[in-house]
Amino acid sequence: MKKFLAYKEALETYIQNVMSERSGAIYEPVKYIMTLGGKRMRPALTLGTAEAFGTSSKKSMHIAAAIELFHNFTLLHDDIMDEASLRRGQETVHIKWNRDQAILSGDIMFALSYEVISSKPSAQSTEILRLFTKTAQEVCIGQQMDMDFEKRNSVKAEEYIEMIRLKTSVLLGAATAMGALVANLDEEKVKAMYSYGEQMGLAFQIQDDLLDTFSEHAEMGKIRGGDILQNKKTLLYIYALEAATDEQRKTILDHYEVKGGDEEKLADIRGIFRETAALDRVREVQEHYLGEAKKHLQSVGMSQEWEQEFLSMLSFQTERIS
Amino acid sequence: MKKFLAYKEALETYIQNVMSERSGAIYEPVKYIMTLGGKRMRPALTLGTAEAFGTSSKKSMHIAAAIELFHNFTLLHDDIMDEASLRRGQETVHIKWNRDQAILSGDIMFALSYEVISSKPSAQSTEILRLFTKTAQEVCIGQQMDMDFEKRNSVKAEEYIEMIRLKTSVLLGAATAMGALVANLDEEKVKAMYSYGEQMGLAFQIQDDLLDTFSEHAEMGKIRGGDILQNKKTLLYIYALEAATDEQRKTILDHYEVKGGDEEKLADIRGIFRETAALDRVREVQEHYLGEAKKHLQSVGMSQEWEQEFLSMLSFQTERIS
Numbered sequence: 001m002k003k004f005l006a007y008k009e010a011l012e013t014y015i016q017n018v019m020s021e022r023s024g025a026i027y028e029p030v031k032y033i034m035t036l037g038g039k040r041m042r043p044a045l046t047l048g049t050a051e052a053f054g055t056s057s058k059k060s061m062h063i064a065a066a067i068e069l070f071h072n073f074t075l076l077h078d079d080i081m082d083e084a085s086l087r088r089g090q091e092t093v094h095i096k097w098n099r100d101q102a103i104l105s106g107d108i109m110f111a112l113s114y115e116v117i118s119s120k121p122s123a124q125s126t127e128i129l130r131l132f133t134k135t136a137q138e139v140c141i142g143q144q145m146d147m148d149f150e151k152r153n154s155v156k157a158e159e160y161i162e163m164i165r166l167k168t169s170v171l172l173g174a175a176t177a178m179g180a181l182v183a184n185l186d187e188e189k190v191k192a193m194y195s196y197g198e199q200m201g202l203a204f205q206i207q208d209d210l211l212d213t214f215s216e217h218a219e220m221g222k223i224r225g226g227d228i229l230q231n232k233k234t235l236l237y238i239y240a241l242e243a244a245t246d247e248q249r250k251t252i253l254d255h256y257e258v259k260g261g262d263e264e265k266l267a268d269i270r271g272i273f274r275e276t277a278a279l280d281r282v283r284e285v286q287e288h289y290l291g292e293a294k295k296h297l298q299s300v301g302m303s304q305e306w307e308q309e310f311l312s313m314l315s316f317q318t319e320r321i322s
Numbered sequence: 323m324k325k326f327l328a329y330k331e332a333l334e335t336y337i338q339n340v341m342s343e344r345s346g347a348i349y350e351p352v353k354y355i356m357t358l359g360g361k362r363m364r365p366a367l368t369l370g371t372a373e374a375f376g377t378s379s380k381k382s383m384h385i386a387a388a389i390e391l392f393h394n395f396t397l398l399h400d401d402i403m404d405e406a407s408l409r410r411g412q413e414t415v416h417i418k419w420n421r422d423q424a425i426l427s428g429d430i431m432f433a434l435s436y437e438v439i440s441s442k443p444s445a446q447s448t449e450i451l452r453l454f455t456k457t458a459q460e461v462c463i464g465q466q467m468d469m470d471f472e473k474r475n476s477v478k479a480e481e482y483i484e485m486i487r488l489k490t491s492v493l494l495g496a497a498t499a500m501g502a503l504v505a506n507l508d509e510e511k512v513k514a515m516y517s518y519g520e521q522m523g524l525a526f527q528i529q530d531d532l533l534d535t536f537s538e539h540a541e542m543g544k545i546r547g548g549d550i551l552q553n554k555k556t557l558l559y560i561y562a563l564e565a566a567t568d569e570q571r572k573t574i575l576d577h578y579e580v581k582g583g584d585e586e587k588l589a590d591i592r593g594i595f596r597e598t599a600a601l602d603r604v605r606e607v608q609e610h611y612l613g614e615a616k617k618h619l620q621s622v623g624m625s626q627e628w629e630q631e632f633l634s635m636l637s638f639q640t641e642r643i644s
Contacts, residue, residue, distance in 0.1 A: 101469075108458075114436065118448075126447070136436075
């Protein structure tokens with residue numbers, strides 16, 4: 001991950017420069033959320049892909065920054081919809097300011113991401129913009145599915161996967177593919193790099209779900225077991241219900257009758273996720289997506305040094321604890 | 323206005339086609355707001371400007387539609403922030419659905435406007451997109467100023483004008499300028515057409531303010547005197563305070579102590595707006611902007627037939643009663 005991590009400083013400087021050009025109340029929440037930190041995985045994928053194919057990271061920095069801005073815009077609006085009070089351990093924008101400010105600063109942030117991604121016209125600009133706009137719409141549709149699932153009684157595993165693919169993975173796929181576009185790779189290779197990012201994105205989101213439910217670390221300002229307390233129909237939940245005994249099924253459904261809950265709810269549900277082997281099955285699914293990502297990566301044929309780097313990004317997905 | 327009005331059918335068909343390609347819950351509010359009607363003044367300006375300079379309206383239809391989509395996206399989010407329950411006589415999206423749906427459908431609508439404006443690449447695409455993105459940010463900043471003014475004790479006339487310029491006028495300017503860009507006019511003429519739209523936009527918003535305060539028609543689902551009831555610091559209010567006697571000043575400030583109010587508040591404030599000649603002064607300012615718009619228009623030199631059409635759009639601003 002050394003190469004990927006090495007981009008962080010230049011990226012932060014680039015984003016700071018973009019932000020320092022703007023003043024006024026509307027940009028305060030934008031500056032705030034952009035300084036809360038984060039893994040900056042998406043921009044690293046853009047920069048790394050371009051560089052792996054011989055294109056200086058300077059040529060894709062604006063795209064990398066735009067993707068990170070867009071990603072943070074979605075967080076800003078999602079936090080309103082999810083009524084989340086914390087983001088990376090700090091107050092969310094709609095709490096620190098108010099709802100209207102979060103809506104409006106989010107809107108200008110979306111426009112700003114278009115400004116930044118369009119700031120260096122090139123032969124690939126049209127294709128990059130097309131992908132950006134398509135991806136933005138898919139992310140919105142993913143968020144819609146997530147909201148719709150909350151109101152439904154049951155969700156199928158395939159539906160859940162499609163939701164996280166749209167809400168999370170396509171942006172990782174697009175970030176990677178844009179690096180490939182800047183490096184002027186042929187269509188097939190761009191597609192393979194997209195699939196690498198997309199399949200990794202599925203494993204990434206599954207890891208988030210696993211950490212939410214099983215992590216002992218209450219870090220990053222997230223509530224441990226938040227998905228269980230909010231009765232989220234995650235893959236763990238879906239698989240557990242499929243394999244549950246009548247008694248286990250009753251325990252799950254009783255607990256999921258009401259939102260919130262206590263340590264007993266968490267302990268019961270975690271226990272059933274293990275006993276029904278839902279946890280094992282979810283880990284298998286995660287491994288499957290990482291395997292797919294690896295296959296797509298290896299079909300492209302980058303230098304061994306870079307391939308190693310992209311493989312380490314895959315291992316990172318199951319190793320990370322936050 | 324005949325030529326401008328003649329575009330409406332083709333535009334509606336174009337928008338309907340765009341929308342009919344999409345399905346799912348997220349697009350329902352988008353389809354809803356796009357069928358509520360409206361003057362479609364912005365797209366008419368784009369189409370008319372392009373055609374006035376010999377470019378078929380077919381070549382600018384996607385831009386015209388994108389601008390109308392963007393405009394309606396801003397209405398969708400503004401209605402949440404303004405807590406408006408009616409839009410064109412119908413329930414607003416956040417009332418008919420809910421807040422989260424209005425946020426999310428607005429977001430995808432913004433992305434959709436980028437898809438539509440990018441759907442026909444041409445030599446002018448980069449410049450058109452740059453203007454679109456710049457304008458989108460300005461509109462957000464205008465909305466921010468509008469929100470900030472609510473919390474302030476006093477607002478200067480210049481500040482109010484700058485707010486409506488950003489919130490409303492720049493999009494009219496951009497709509498007009500994009501028509502000029504499609505027609506490949508030189509920079510100076512593009513700027514002049516922008517100024518025509520922008521200055522007309524100021525007169526347009528002032529007319530909206532006048533109608534809100536003085537119109538006898540309670541149509542379009544707006545509340546008569548809404549600005550007064552909401553204690554909005556419009557140009558009428560600013561000028562009235564400037565010219566008020568001590569007694570009139572006390573009456574205004576007493577009434578504006580609390581939000582809402584009754585027929586007495588409306589009658590008192592309307593009376594003072596007339597007595598202090600604030601109404602006359604606002605009309606003069608409106609005439610000034612229409613005069614500026616006319617000057618810019620005539621500097622461009624289009625055919626007499628078309629110039630007449632663009633002049634009639636100016637007269638329409640003071641004649642319209644809704």
